[in-house]
Amino acid sequence: xxxxxxxxxxxxxxxxxxxxxxxxxxxxxxxxxxxxxxxxxxxxxxxxxxxxxxxxxxxxxxxxxxxxxxxxxxxxxxxxxxxxxxxxxxxxxxxxxxxxxxxxxxxxxxxxxxx
Numbered sequence: 001x002x003x004x005x006x007x008x009x010x011x012x013x014x015x016x017x018x019x020x021x022x023x024x025x026x027x028x029x030x031x032x033x034x035x036x037x038x039x040x041x042x043x044x045x046x047x048x049x050x051x052x053x054x055x056x057x058x059x060x061x062x063x064x065x066x067x068x069x070x071x072x073x074x075x076x077x078x079x080x081x082x083x084x085x086x087x088x089x090x091x092x093x094x095x096x097x098x099x100x101x102x103x104x105x106x107x108x109x110x111x112x113x114x115x
Contacts, residue, residue: 040100042093054097056090059083066094 044057054063061083069079076091 036096039089039093039096042090043097056086056094059085061086063094063097066091067098070095 042057043054043063045052045054049055050060050062055061056063056066066079070076070091076088079091080086080088
């Protein structure tokens with residue numbers, strides 16, 4: 001396996017080839033899948049909590065609320081500081097949940113662009 005420096009990885013003009021059949025690559029993909037599943041376990045949906053909206057497990061903080069904070073410029077560190085029961089992985093779980101939800105749904109913009 002070739003070693004690459006940070007400069008090489010950051011230079012978009014260089015091509016980096018990955019052997020998709022390599023055991024290291026397969027192990028990495030498996031690890032990502034496991035990590036995603038573990039992160040998603042931090043999000044729960046219960047009709048009796050926040051009207052069934054997805055929330056961070058053990059809280060009444062909705063994924064929607066956390067995403068709104070992030071969209072308005074609040075940093076992950078600021079959220080964790082404001083809500084001491086949260087850890088960074090809770091915020092990452094909200095982002096992953098939103099990403100997975102959007103990947104499986106049709107998205108209609110609020111305002112159509114003029115062509």
